[in-house]
Amino acid sequence: MSSTSTSAPKKREGFSSRKVFIFAAIGSAVGLGNIWRFPYVAYDNGGGAFMIPYLVALLTAGLPFLFFDYVIGHRARASSPLAFRRLNRKTEFIGWWHMGINFIIAVYYAAILAWAARYVIYSFTHEWGDDPATFLMTDFLQVSDPAAGVTFDFVPGILIPIMIIWVLLAVVMSLGVQKGVGLANIFFIPLLVVMFIGLVAYSLTLNGAWTGLDALFTPDWSALTRPEVWVAAYGQIFFSLSIGFGIMITYASYLKKKTDLTGTGAVVGFANSGFELLAGIGVFAALGFMATAAGIGVSEVATSGIGLAFIAFPTIISQAPGGTLIGVLFFSSLLFAGFTSIISIVEVIVAGIEDKFNLGRVRSTLLVVLPIAIISTLLMATTSGLFVLDILDNFVNQFGILAAGLVSIFVVAYLVRALPTLRDHINARSSWKMGKLWMILLAGVTPLILGYSLVNTFITLMNEPYEGYPAEMLNIFGWGMVVVLLVAAVIISLLPWPKTSRASLTPPAPPVSGGKVQHDHVDSAAQKGL
Numbered sequence: 001m002s003s004t005s006t007s008a009p010k011k012r013e014g015f016s017s018r019k020v021f022i023f024a025a026i027g028s029a030v031g032l033g034n035i036w037r038f039p040y041v042a043y044d045n046g047g048g049a050f051m052i053p054y055l056v057a058l059l060t061a062g063l064p065f066l067f068f069d070y071v072i073g074h075r076a077r078a079s080s081p082l083a084f085r086r087l088n089r090k091t092e093f094i095g096w097w098h099m100g101i102n103f104i105i106a107v108y109y110a111a112i113l114a115w116a117a118r119y120v121i122y123s124f125t126h127e128w129g130d131d132p133a134t135f136l137m138t139d140f141l142q143v144s145d146p147a148a149g150v151t152f153d154f155v156p157g158i159l160i161p162i163m164i165i166w167v168l169l170a171v172v173m174s175l176g177v178q179k180g181v182g183l184a185n186i187f188f189i190p191l192l193v194v195m196f197i198g199l200v201a202y203s204l205t206l207n208g209a210w211t212g213l214d215a216l217f218t219p220d221w222s223a224l225t226r227p228e229v230w231v232a233a234y235g236q237i238f239f240s241l242s243i244g245f246g247i248m249i250t251y252a253s254y255l256k257k258k259t260d261l262t263g264t265g266a267v268v269g270f271a272n273s274g275f276e277l278l279a280g281i282g283v284f285a286a287l288g289f290m291a292t293a294a295g296i297g298v299s300e301v302a303t304s305g306i307g308l309a310f311i312a313f314p315t316i317i318s319q320a321p322g323g324t325l326i327g328v329l330f331f332s333s334l335l336f337a338g339f340t341s342i343i344s345i346v347e348v349i350v351a352g353i354e355d356k357f358n359l360g361r362v363r364s365t366l367l368v369v370l371p372i373a374i375i376s377t378l379l380m381a382t383t384s385g386l387f388v389l390d391i392l393d394n395f396v397n398q399f400g401i402l403a404a405g406l407v408s409i410f411v412v413a414y415l416v417r418a419l420p421t422l423r424d425h426i427n428a429r430s431s432w433k434m435g436k437l438w439m440i441l442l443a444g445v446t447p448l449i450l451g452y453s454l455v456n457t458f459i460t461l462m463n464e465p466y467e468g469y470p471a472e473m474l475n476i477f478g479w480g481m482v483v484v485l486l487v488a489a490v491i492i493s494l495l496p497w498p499k500t501s502r503a504s505l506t507p508p509a510p511p512v513s514g515g516k517v518q519h520d521h522v523d524s525a526a527q528k529g530l
Helices: 018-029 032-036 038-044 047-076 080-087 089-125 132-140 156-174 177-203 209-217 221-225 227-240 247-252 261-294 305-319 323-357 361-380 385-415 419-427 436-463 471-494
Strands: none
Touching (some): 018 261, 018 323, 032 038, 032 227, 032 261, 038 047, 038 209, 038 227, 038 305, 047 209, 047 221, 047 227, 047 247, 047 261, 047 385, 047 419, 047 436, 080 089, 080 247, 080 323, 089 247, 089 305, 089 323, 089 361, 089 385, 089 471, 132 305, 156 177, 156 323, 156 361, 177 261, 177 323, 209 261, 227 385, 227 436, 261 305, 305 323, 323 361, 385 419, 385 436, 385 471, 419 436
């Protein structure tokens, strides 16, 4: 492929302003997990008391790791693979690992957006009737028996919208960083906020709304003594901020040289948490109505993920006065939040291809989107799509995102010993200075939390197969996928970069080895060690 690019490296795009970056970063962070995961996680882990470990997790791990991602991308002004390469040649594999993780997420994320798009239409017709659960599994998804394994029996109701999603995404990505990624977020994020505030306001008027809020916010102070509650808080922060798998590294690389990194990061972090709190209010107000109408407790209707979005909310829509409005606002919010997130997911891959092969934006986009779209359609638009999605999502989050985050911190902090250099870079440009506390939190607290979570999850999955799925499916789409991503990342990192790639340019900042800044090019003999 490198032979097709004989010109000098093309000029790299960037965001036109800090405001555009903030919208894009919030667009990435605010996704499906904010709406359908956080409310139940909070409810199931102490209710109002959960806000304490949640805030502690944001301040001690979320923001410090967000700044870590920012400074790696901003210092190198490159995609994740090239950013780590410019930091130290031996760390490049982390960037390719990030690209693989985002590839997998994009494959199944588009399917959920396709479902949300169809349910926006169903909100007008109430297609699900009196039994949303049966409609979802039997009529809409046409779910097959897991024992049958992967099927290629396509479901037209999913096939068409998922293809539309990929076409729209290809168009946005082809327009570039500013005219595509930036403008899309500037349009969708304010619209999302307005729509969701409207949903919350309307939900609060429903009979039983305050019963739901009472269930969510009544504190169970004993929960603070349980380690799993604190792990849940750190996990929620880690997943919801889009940190640890290349997105914020890529976005920060598009910032101007003198941008206030910590101030910008604080805005993004607290905006994301604010939206999660808003989502909790809206979701549990609606669940309170559902419970009151059925004459049961909120605990009997409280759920998360697909069950919340595509079973509980259709039930609410059918029963509530003005339910159609609730449905349109809720599923449109899912669609818009998910679309801005998948833009950031695919951007990680497109940026890496641009840097590696010196291709134009359109060619890079097509080279990335076409294969992902084909795989996504073949796997997700079928009767076995739900099972493949569930397995991929669980394993790539636990042993992809969390594992990559843990490895990147360990390698950069203890092998390369680059945290002091990164601290100096971020402090030279930021109003909120980072000191020893930042490095202690990154090198001490974060690895302990991530390591504990990974070990605990691994032991659980070894003792009991995930959701009882067949071993063949788990070995292919679970453990197999995890191993392939890491091995492929290491192999790709050993391959040479084309002479016309951006790696041939003099990096904006020198590499680091053994805690010392090297003043040679990253590929010089001085970079033989870490």
